[in-house]
Amino acid sequence: MVDFEKPELRETPVVPSIKPGVMSHLASHVAKPKIQEPLGYPGELVDNWEQAAVDKLGELKGKYRSLQVFLDSCVFCGACTDKCHYFLGSADPKNMPVARQELLRSVYRRYYTLPGKWFPKLVGARDMNREVLDEWYSYFYQCSECRRCAVFCPLGIDTAEIAMAAREIMDSVGRGQKYSNEVIGKVFKFGNNLGLAVRAVADTLASLEEDVEEETGVKVRFPLDEEGAEVLLMAPSADFFAEPHVDGLIGYGKVFHQAGISWTFSSHAAEGGNFGLFIGSYDNMRRVAVRVREAALDLGVKRIVFGECGHAWRVAYSFLNTLAGPFDFLDPRYPVPQHICEVTYDLMKRGVLKFDKSQNDHMVLTFHDSCNVARASGMGDLADGQFTIPREIIKATCNHFVEMSPSTIRGATFCCGAGGGTLTDELMEIRTRGAVPRMGALQHVTDKHGVTHMVSICAICKSQFSKIMPYFDFDAEMSMGVHQLVSNAIILDKRD
Amino acid sequence: MAIEVEGKSFETDEEGYLLNLNDWIPGIADAMAKEDDLDLSEEHWEIINFLREYYEEYQIAPAVRVLTKAVGKRMGKDKGNSKYLYSLFPYGPGKQACRFAGLPKPTGCI
Numbered sequence: 350m351v352d353f354e355k356p357e358l359r360e361t362p363v364v365p366s367i368k369p370g371v372m373s374h375l376a377s378h379v380a381k382p383k384i385q386e387p388l389g390y391p392g393e394l395v396d397n398w399e400q401a402a403v404d405k406l407g408e409l410k411g412k413y414r415s416l417q418v419f420l421d422s423c424v425f426c427g428a429c430t431d432k433c434h435y436f437l438g439s440a441d442p443k444n445m446p447v448a449r450q451e452l453l454r455s456v457y458r459r460y461y462t463l464p465g466k467w468f469p470k471l472v473g474a475r476d477m478n479r480e481v482l483d484e485w486y487s488y489f490y491q492c493s494e495c496r497r498c499a500v501f502c503p504l505g506i507d508t509a510e511i512a513m514a515a516r517e518i519m520d521s522v523g524r525g526q527k528y529s530n531e532v533i534g535k536v537f538k539f540g541n542n543l544g545l546a547v548r549a550v551a552d553t554l555a556s557l558e559e560d561v562e563e564e565t566g567v568k569v570r571f572p573l574d575e576e577g578a579e580v581l582l583m584a585p586s587a588d589f590f591a592e593p594h595v596d597g598l599i600g601y602g603k604v605f606h607q608a609g610i611s612w613t614f615s616s617h618a619a620e621g622g623n624f625g626l627f628i629g630s631y632d633n634m635r636r637v638a639v640r641v642r643e644a645a646l647d648l649g650v651k652r653i654v655f656g657e658c659g660h661a662w663r664v665a666y667s668f669l670n671t672l673a674g675p676f677d678f679l680d681p682r683y684p685v686p687q688h689i690c691e692v693t694y695d696l697m698k699r700g701v702l703k704f705d706k707s708q709n710d711h712m713v714l715t716f717h718d719s720c721n722v723a724r725a726s727g728m729g730d731l732a733d734g735q736f737t738i739p740r741e742i743i744k745a746t747c748n749h750f751v752e753m754s755p756s757t758i759r760g761a762t763f764c765c766g767a768g769g770g771t772l773t774d775e776l777m778e779i780r781t782r783g784a785v786p787r788m789g790a791l792q793h794v795t796d797k798h799g800v801t802h803m804v805s806i807c808a809i810c811k812s813q814f815s816k817i818m819p820y821f822d823f824d825a826e827m828s829m830g831v832h833q834l835v836s837n838a839i840i841l842d843k844r845d
Numbered sequence: 846m847a848i849e850v851e852g853k854s855f856e857t858d859e860e861g862y863l864l865n866l867n868d869w870i871p872g873i874a875d876a877m878a879k880e881d882d883l884d885l886s887e888e889h890w891e892i893i894n895f896l897r898e899y900y901e902e903y904q905i906a907p908a909v910r911v912l913t914k915a916v917g918k919r920m921g922k923d924k925g926n927s928k929y930l931y932s933l934f935p936y937g938p939g940k941q942a943c944r945f946a947g948l949p950k951p952t953g954c955i
Contacts, residue, residue, distance in 0.1 A: 378859050532953055542953035549903040556911055587954040590908040591939075592927060594955075622954060658954070772954060774860065774940075808954035 353778065356438065358821065360754050360793035362786040364431040365440035372441040372782075376487045378775055380525035387534045388633055391523035398522040399477045403460045405518045406453075410461070416514050419506045420457045423450060429498040429508070434763050435491055438782030443488050446498035446508040452485055453515050482524065489515040490526055491779050494627065494769030495720035500760055509769070513629025516770075520628060528773035532624045536637050541586035541620035547573075550619055553589050561599055567841045569599075569606045572613040574648065580605065580612035581645050583621035583665070583686070584656030585808035593815070593829045594808055597657050600832030601689055603839050608696050612654075615644035621661035622808070627770035638664065638672040651680040654687045657830050659719035659768065659807030662688055666726040690806065691729050693835060694738045697745055704838040709747035712802045714834070715794050716740055716752070717787065717814075718762035719807035733759075739806055739831050746838040751798045757790040765805070767813035781817050788821045795823075802827050804834065850876045862943075862950050866900075869947030877945050881936070885945075889933055891920060896946040906943050906951045 357363075382392025395401055410417040429446040431437065436444040443449065451473075458465035458474040465474035475481055494509035519525065535544040545553075554571040561569045572578065582605075588598040605612045618640040625634025645653055653676070655665050665686045670676065676685045684691070696702045716739060728734035736759045743750055757763050766783030767776075794800040805811055805828070814828035846857045850872040856864040861877070863869060874893055878885045885893075895915055899907045907915070909927060917925020930938040939951050 528952065535953070543951060543955070544905055544953075546904050549905045549907075552903065553908045553911055556914060560910075560914070585954050590951070590953070591955040592909045595908065595910050773952070812955050 353782065355820075356785050358785070358789040358792040360790060361756050362437045362789055365437065367442045368440040369442055372435075372439050372444060372491060372779060373484075373487060375491065375776065375779055376483075377490045377771075377773060378527040379486075380527045380530045384527060384530050384534055385520070385523065385525050387537055388520070388525070388530055388630070390520045390525055390530075394523040398482075401522045402477050402482070402518050403456070405521045406457060406514070407461065409514050409517065410457070413510070413514070415507070415510055419450070419511055420454050422504045423447065423454070423506055424504070426503065428501050428503060429506075432498045432501045433508075434495070434497070434766060434786045435493070435779055435783045438766075438785035439779060443484075444491060446502075449488055449492055450506065450508055450511050452481070452488055453511055456481060482519070485515050485519060486524060489519075490771060490776070492769060493720070493764045493767065493771050493783065495764035496724045497720065497761065497764065500724065510629075512769070513627070515629075516627070517629035520630065526628070526770060529624045529627050529770040532622075533628075533633055533637065536620055536624075536640070540615075540617050540640065542622050542624065543586040543590055545586055545589060545619065547616040550589055550614070550616060554614070557595070557599060557602070561602070565841055567606070567843050569602050569841070571598075571602050572611075574616050575611075575613035576648050578611045578613035578648060578650055580610055580652045580654050581641075581648060581650040582612050582614055582654050582656060582689075583618065583641060583661065584614070585621045585658035585661060586619055587658075587808035587812060588656055589619070591808075591812060593826070593833055594657075594811055596836055597830030597832035600830070600834075600836030600839070601656060603836055603841060604689070604693050604696065604702065604832070607839060607841055608701050613648060613650070615648060617647065618644040621655050621658040621665070623661060623664045624770065626660055626664050634664065634668070635672045638669060641669065642673040642676070645676075646678065652683050652687060653679065653685060654689055654692055656689050657806040657808065657811075657832060659721035659809060663721035663725040688728055688738075690738050690742060690831065691734075693742055693832070694729065697742065703840045704746045704835075705840055706746060706748050706838055708837045709834055710749070712747065713749040713751065713798060713800045714743060714747055714802050714804055715750070715791065715800045716743060716758070717765065717803050717805040717810060718758050719805055719810050720762060720764050720768055722806060723760055723762045736760075739804075742831055743804060743834060746834040751794055751800060753790040753794050757786065763787045763790070765807070765810040765813040766817065768807075768809050772809050772813060777816075780813060781820055784813070784817045784821070788818075788823070791823070792821070802829050804829055804831055806831050848873065848876055860944075860950060863947040866947050866949070869897075873947060874945040881941065883934075886933075888920070889942075889945075892916065892930070892933060892938065892942050893946045895919070896942055896948060900946070900948050906939060906948050909939065912938060
């Protein structure tokens with residue numbers, strides 16, 4: 350566990366006095382050539398990488414109009430400064446969103462604006478050099494791309510998009526992050542982030558069928574590569590592997606069983622997640638997304654449903670059609686794609702699912718909105734459905750639910766502290782510090798309302814909370830998924 | 846990085862995981878445990894051996910639930926849970942036990 354002065358937990362965070370440079374020592378492990386190359390990136394820093402980086406910035410700002418606008422439009426008003434969980438938890442001023450943007454903007458100014466070309470010192474323009482690169486590598490991987498700052502920016506500047514551009518520039522000149530890039534490479538090789546071979550997935554699913562039957566007396570199936578199934582389920586591979594995630598996966602299976610919907614996982618695409626988003630790589634994001642299309646066509650499914658994975662849902666909801674569409678071969682009566690919460694909510698509303706809420710009576714629950722779901726997607730045909738639908742499911746499956754402070758939920762939710770490619774051990778210090786605002790809000794409801802568990806719909810959030818909660822004297826098992834509640838409470842019919 | 850065992854040097858990655866699984870000898874687990882202030886008991890070895898067997902068959906570490914189930918079957922039902930595994934391997938069965946067993950670190954959204 351990391352060692353830093355434990356901050357006082359408050360219902361809403363207190364803005365700290367700045368401590369310049371306090372996080373400058375932290376950097377992710379750098380990807381080796383064998384991790385870089387399968388993604389189409391140079392293995393090591395290329396010759397003349399400084400110019401190559403500047404050229405790449407020019408290319409990206411030409412390709413993405415948003416980037417050009419974000420680089421030009423900041424008026425340094427400071428509204429974003431105290432909105433980032435990493436700044437609030439670390440006090441390092443370079444973790445203020447405006448300062449994080451400035452790391453890239455100062456280089457942009459040097460090469461792409463007249464004052465920067467003529468009077469660089471006067472306008473704070475910087476040459477692209479080794480020192481700048483190292484600073485980018487440290488601080489652009491201390492951003493979880495959660496976009497909370499963008500909510501409060503009067504001009505709507507999205508720091509996540511700037512971080513993604515910086516990461517793409519670094520990758521293109523040969524400086525990549527081991528964690529994200531290794532995960533993407535595993536998708537290309539194995540079809541999932543974890544690198545699970547088909548036989549391991551099959552073995553795990555068979556073992557789950559056995560467990561659920563033993564526990565409930567009902568034969569709930571967890572099918573793999575079943576041609577002609579109605580639904581292709583895209584869950585994060587953590588759902589096969591980790592706890593508490595697997596309990597949510599059991600919940601998905603029970604929902605489909607009870608509704609009589611045939612479904613399957615695909616070994617070709619046994620992964621909802623898409624880390625291509627995190628590194629700002631359109632090409633890699635597309636390569637990962639195309640696997641979903643291929644799996645859906647191969648298996649002849651009619652619907653695609655995504656499991657509890659925050660960024661997977663962002664990519665699916667916002668980009669899947671342009672990345673890998675058209676999906677005109679799917680059943681047009683259903684949204685393409687659908688979230689598992691939408692499926693469960695719809696079945697619940699139609700009376701297909703019945704719950705015994707008392708099965709969750711031993712818990713008092715609260716809900717953590719995951720950043721990508723909250724700020725980059727929607728659900729159902731309701732305005733704000735991404736907030737309402739998971740909550741309606743929770744309320745239908747338990748008797749004790751309370752909300753955390755309004756300034757820490759829904760669109761203003763605080764990141765878990767490990768999104769966007771930061772869920773790796775060497776970043777544990779910033780992950781723990783970044784969790785401070787969420788832990789403060791949680792502490793308040795545990796003290797005031799006796800909350801025992803915090804529910805989320807994202808594999809990264811669940812893992813992060815299980816890991817960092819003990820540091821704040823919470824039990825690791827307080828972190829759970831929405832479909833884990835569903836799994837506990839659903840009333841199952843026996844059928845063959 | 847590298848770890849010295851029985852007069853030989855074994856290459857590891859930046860997080861201390863053995864680079865070549867085939868290099869593994871039991872002394873490596875003992876040496877890594879010593880660095881973590883642990884003494885390996887028979888129970889530790891039961892887990893390490895299971896991890897290696899599973900890896901040989903499936904080329905990946907077992908899912909947590911698969912591991913706890915197997916431990917429950919082999920060592921008694923009261924031991925088939927994460928709490929017991931964490932009591933043996935405080936940094937987690939997936940990460941610490943895998944490292945001792947010479948397996949690559951499982952990474953992803955976990």
